[in-house]
Amino acid sequence: xxxxxxxxxxxxxxxxxxxxxxxxxxxxxxxxxxxxxxxxxxxxxxxxxxxxxxxxxxxxxxxxxxxxxxxxxxxxxxxxxxxxxxxxxxxxxxxxxxxxxxxxxxxxxxxxxxxxxxxxxxxxxxxxxxxxxxxxxxxxxxxxxxxxxxxxxxxxxxxxxxxxxxxxxxxxxxxxxxxxxxxxxxxxxxxxxxxxxxxxxxxxxxxxxxxxxxxxxxxxxxxxxxxxxxxxxxxxxxxxxxxxxxxxxxxxxxxxxxxxxxxxxxxxxxxxxxxxxxxxxxxxxxxxxxxxxxxxxxxxxxxxxxxxxxxxxxxxxxxxxxxxxxxxxxxxxxxxxxxxxxxxxxxxxxxxx
Amino acid sequence: xxxxxxxxxxxxxxxxxxxxxxxxxxxxxxxxxxxxxxxxxxxxxxxxxxxxxxxxxxxxxxxxxxxxxxxxxxxxxxxxxxxxxxxxxxxxxxxxxxxxxxxxxxxxxxxxxxxxxxxxxxxxxxxxxxxxxxxxxxxxxxxxxxxxxxxxxxxxxxxxxxxxxxxxxxxxxxxxxxxxxxxxxxxxxxxxxxxxxxxxxxxxxxxxxxxxxxxxxxxxxxxxxxxxxxxxxxxxxxxxxxxxxxxxxxxxxxxxxxxxxxxxxxxxxxxxxxxxxxxxxxxxxxxxxxxxxxxxxxxxxxxxxxxxxxxxxxxxxxxxxxxxxxxxxxxxxxxxxxxxxxxxxxxxxxxxxxxxxxxxxxxxxxxxxxxxxxxxxxxxxxxxxxxxxxxxxxxxxxxxxxxxxxxxxxxxxxxxxxxxxxxxxxxxxxxxxxxxxxxxxxxxxxxxxxxxxxxxxxxxxxxxxxxxxxxxxxxxxxxxxxxxxxxxxxxxxxxxxxxxxxxxxxxxxxxxxxxxxxxxxxxxxxxxxxxxxxxxxxxxxxxxxxxxxxxxxxxxxxxxxxxxxxxxxxxxxxxxxxxxxxxxxxxxxxxxxxxxxxxxxxxxxxxx
Numbered sequence: 013x014x015x016x017x018x019x020x021x022x023x024x025x026x027x028x029x030x031x032x033x034x035x036x037x038x039x040x041x042x043x044x045x046x047x048x049x050x051x052x053x054x055x056x057x058x059x060x061x062x063x064x065x066x067x068x069x070x071x072x073x074x075x076x077x078x079x080x081x082x083x084x085x086x087x088x089x090x091x092x093x094x095x096x097x098x099x100x101x102x103x104x105x106x107x108x109x110x111x112x113x114x115x116x117x118x119x120x121x122x123x124x125x126x127x128x129x130x131x132x133x134x135x136x137x138x139x140x141x142x143x144x145x146x147x148x149x150x151x152x153x154x155x156x157x158x159x160x161x162x163x164x165x166x167x168x169x170x171x172x173x174x175x176x177x178x179x180x181x182x183x184x185x186x187x188x189x190x191x192x193x194x195x196x197x198x199x200x201x202x203x204x205x206x207x208x209x210x211x212x213x214x215x216x217x218x219x220x221x222x223x224x225x226x227x228x229x230x231x232x233x234x235x236x237x238x239x240x241x242x243x244x245x246x247x248x249x250x251x252x253x254x255x256x257x258x259x260x261x262x263x264x265x266x267x268x269x270x271x272x273x274x275x276x277x278x279x280x281x282x283x284x285x286x287x288x289x290x291x292x293x294x295x296x297x298x299x300x301x302x303x304x305x306x307x308x309x310x311x312x313x314x315x316x317x318x319x320x321x322x323x324x325x326x327x328x329x330x331x332x333x334x335x336x337x338x339x340x341x342x343x344x345x346x347x348x349x350x351x352x353x354x355x356x357x358x359x360x361x362x363x364x365x
Numbered sequence: 366x367x368x369x370x371x372x373x374x375x376x377x378x379x380x381x382x383x384x385x386x387x388x389x390x391x392x393x394x395x396x397x398x399x400x401x402x403x404x405x406x407x408x409x410x411x412x413x414x415x416x417x418x419x420x421x422x423x424x425x426x427x428x429x430x431x432x433x434x435x436x437x438x439x440x441x442x443x444x445x446x447x448x449x450x451x452x453x454x455x456x457x458x459x460x461x462x463x464x465x466x467x468x469x470x471x472x473x474x475x476x477x478x479x480x481x482x483x484x485x486x487x488x489x490x491x492x493x494x495x496x497x498x499x500x501x502x503x504x505x506x507x508x509x510x511x512x513x514x515x516x517x518x519x520x521x522x523x524x525x526x527x528x529x530x531x532x533x534x535x536x537x538x539x540x541x542x543x544x545x546x547x548x549x550x551x552x553x554x555x556x557x558x559x560x561x562x563x564x565x566x567x568x569x570x571x572x573x574x575x576x577x578x579x580x581x582x583x584x585x586x587x588x589x590x591x592x593x594x595x596x597x598x599x600x601x602x603x604x605x606x607x608x609x610x611x612x613x614x615x616x617x618x619x620x621x622x623x624x625x626x627x628x629x630x631x632x633x634x635x636x637x638x639x640x641x642x643x644x645x646x647x648x649x650x651x652x653x654x655x656x657x658x659x660x661x662x663x664x665x666x667x668x669x670x671x672x673x674x675x676x677x678x679x680x681x682x683x684x685x686x687x688x689x690x691x692x693x694x695x696x697x698x699x700x701x702x703x704x705x706x707x708x709x710x711x712x713x714x715x716x717x718x719x720x721x722x723x724x725x726x727x728x729x730x731x732x733x734x735x736x737x738x739x740x741x742x743x744x745x746x747x748x749x750x751x752x753x754x755x756x757x758x759x760x761x762x763x764x765x766x767x768x769x770x771x772x773x774x775x776x777x778x779x780x781x782x783x784x785x786x787x788x789x790x791x792x793x794x795x796x797x798x799x800x801x802x803x804x805x806x807x808x809x810x811x812x813x814x815x816x817x818x819x820x821x822x823x824x825x826x827x828x829x830x831x832x833x834x835x836x837x838x839x840x841x842x843x844x845x846x847x848x849x850x851x852x853x854x855x856x857x858x859x860x861x862x863x864x865x866x867x868x869x870x871x872x873x874x875x876x877x878x879x880x881x882x883x884x885x886x887x888x889x890x891x892x893x894x895x896x897x898x899x900x901x902x903x904x905x906x907x908x909x910x911x912x913x914x915x916x917x918x919x920x921x922x923x924x925x926x927x928x929x930x931x932x933x934x935x936x937x938x939x940x941x942x943x944x945x946x947x948x949x950x951x952x953x954x955x956x957x958x959x960x961x962x963x964x965x966x967x968x969x970x971x972x973x
Contacts, residue, residue, distance in 0.1 A: 082867075107772070162722070168777060268711060296864070323864060
């Protein structure tokens with residue numbers, strides 16, 4: 013892979029050098045050509061380069077897709093994510109069609125109408141009909157995208173409490189995450205940074221009846237098929253709870269509680285056996301194995317083999333360890349989830365110890 | 366008002382003899398001449414641009430080879446790069462200052478400052494700006510703010526490092542990140558001065574365009590460059606004060622214990638007293654400038670492109686009125702879309718819907734502009750000068766970057782790519798690279814106007830363009846993929862996540878292209894400096910252009926025209942216009958009709 017990329021880069025670099033050489037060659041021309049204004053020779057050379065450039069863009073696009081489509085996110089592990097991905101696909105198709113056509117026209121015209129001494133440009137200043145057409149087409153296409161997008165957005169953001177979602181607090185601080193489950197009553201106890209003390213790092217009001225069954229953990233477990241309502245808090249600076257596999261993100265803002273909800277649909281186990289994921293993980297482990305060889309040669313420890321897990325990342329710059337603010341997410345069947353939750357101590361129990 | 370302008374012109378003309386009494390200081394340093402001020406803006410902008418690009422190469426090296434030790438870090442970063450390992454804090458500082466410098470100092474002041482100053486008086490037909498003195502102050506405030514920004518790089522605790530958007534509380538609390546100490550104070554002071562400079566400049570541009578146009582230069586005969594600079598200045602006046610208020614309130618929060626943006630904070634083992642503020646308020650204030658800022662950067666580049674594409678296509682710009690209308694539409698819409706930076710900030714989701722709607726609307730005038738550029742090329746006689754290549758390149762990156770905006774502007778889709786490299790790729794293409802191309806196009810095109818007839822070397826210009834064009838796509842096209850893979854921006858290294866290990870290759874490719882593209886800028890730099898001293902002299906109107914600046918004296922004189930100011934009789938785009946019977950151009954053998962030429966008997970009059 014790396015070798016291929018190196019070769020690819022070298023080829024592209026070679027093409028660049030070759031083009032540079034060609035330009036120099038073409039531009040040297042006759043000795044009397046001393047003006048810094050483009051002459052027919054320059055126009056011809058650069059016109060051809062314009063045509064080659066549009067192919068460069070196309071080839072770059074194709075190479076990127078062939079080489080790197082396996083790094084993209086796998087299928088969505090949340091219910092609403094399927095909608096998002098569908099909208100994404102439609103938008104992408106439109107973008108690519110428009111992009112391919114307009115780039116072609118732009119560069120092809122630059123090639124086709126490259127200047128010649130004998131050529132006369134057409135005086136063509138206006139055409140209301142033409143302009144109307146290319147105003148109204150974007151209007152229609154965008155109207156469609158806007159309406160589709162707004163319905164999807166409203167579906168995602170409107171939380172219907174009648175679904176009886178599982179309430180979980182995501183608590184951000186420099187540079188770690190904690191999660192608080194609301195317990196049997198499914199209501200989170202009051203909390204405030206002014207109550208942070210000792211092991212009560214979330215500042216939960218332990219005198220609040222709702223807080224008695226709250227459970228604080230540092231690994232997020234979610235039941236498959238049940239809607240989860242996240243309540244986000246931050247104790248210091250802005251953070252952003254980003255869960256790319258679930259197409260979910262919301263900022264954590266000190267001084268306010270933000271929220272986001274989704275329904276996980278694929279367990280961790282099942283995602284690990286997804287063919288795309290198997291391939292991706294194998295690829296990652298190949299890379300890690302190669303890195304390990306280098307490390308072992310230096311007398312350092314080898315990297316551990318990687319196994320897929322869902323992730324919660326921080327996606328808002330929050331300080332020097334921003335790049336390593338993460339929490340593991342485990343999605344499991346509801347029974348397994350309930351069994352796991354039972355094993356956890358409530359906050360009150362943990363504080364008493 | 367035009368009478369006043371006329372008086373001024375007369376004054377200038379009559380006391381012509383005084384011009385030679387200028388001293389070195391009044392001519393080259395505290396100059397009130399717009400042409401000199403324009404060059405001062407350009408030089409300062411280029412120096413800042415050099416710093417900004419160098420920074421990007423440093424952090425690109427870190428991203429591509431996070432485990433590798435580069436002694437170059439130690440050379441440039443000192444204690445922050447001890448033993449060739451980059452400190453995470455300085456990484457964040459580098460991306461912060463890179464963003465700040467490129468957006469404000471290079472693409473706002475360097476681009477708009479340079480060409481507004483050079484072209485507004487010359488293309489409107491004025492002796493100088495409405496107020497030369499304010500103009501001088503504007504430049505020197507910009508210079509001062511640049512100096513302060515550069516000084517902030519040498520603060521002991523490090524320069525500002527909360528991202529160029531400086532969201533509090535991170536930017537307000539030195540406990541949260543070392544760069545939020547003296548470094549951030551200097552950043553805020555620098556930006557406050559920058560805003561003052563920008564406002565003085567913008568007011569001057571507006572007044573000059575409105576009041577000092579020569580006889581016959583109606584608004585509908587203005588070249589599109591002037592329309593773009595004019596509207597840019599209006600946007601600046603509307604939105605920059607809001608950033609100033611955000612900066613002032615942040616200074617209050619930092620230094621005087623207020624709570625505009627801070628509430629319920631526990632940091633470094635203690636609870637802060639602040640209560641009731643909201644970081645979301647800061648985000649609103651910041652982006653109320655921040656989004657129009659994108660167009661403050663982009664519109665001048667589009668204006669420059671319009672002029673250069675028309676001139677070098679030897680064709681009128683297609684749909685002049687539509688181009689003006691789309692500038693106005695973009696300017697209006699740009700002030701009501703700021704919320705699309707905040708879809709997941711915690712603001713009410715209904716607001717998200719509104720901002721999605723307005724944001725996607727802005728694609729319409731943008732699309733019209735792109736189509737009009739392409740149609741201008743159609744059936745032209747393209748003179749592929751370096752400036753023309755950069756203009757075509759601008760349209761290309763504007764389309765590519767603009768299209769991904771349709772994804773990011775859609776709130777439902779933004780959720781998953783917000784703050785990832787997908788965004789980084791998008792805005793670099795659509796505003797960063799596009800605006801830089803506009804800057805380069807302008808420099809190549811108007812170099813003879815700036816340096817008394819000298820021209821830049823075209824072959825070096827071609828090399829510069831083609832390597833940059835390949836490099837720019839090579840950097841930012843693959844970058845979309847690591848964004849779609851879910852990689853957040855502003856990560857010092859991705860090695861903390863084995864899940865992202867397979868993105869290392871992509872990062873290596875991006876960095877290699879970035880180094881190639883940066884190297885190409887050295888060609889430009891050499892060409893630029895070399896041509897200032899040894900550039901070949903070209904003809905008075907080298908590109909065969911219609912606009913007024915080419916009728917002004919080649920040698921710089923105060924007042925631009927030695928004789929009376931020329932009058933204007935037509936719009937700026939009569940290229941390749943034929944006479945009534947279609948046998949030849951209106952002026953036989955010449956495919957352009959300068960704006961100063963009266964309507965001829967053998968031509969049909971167009972109404973613009």
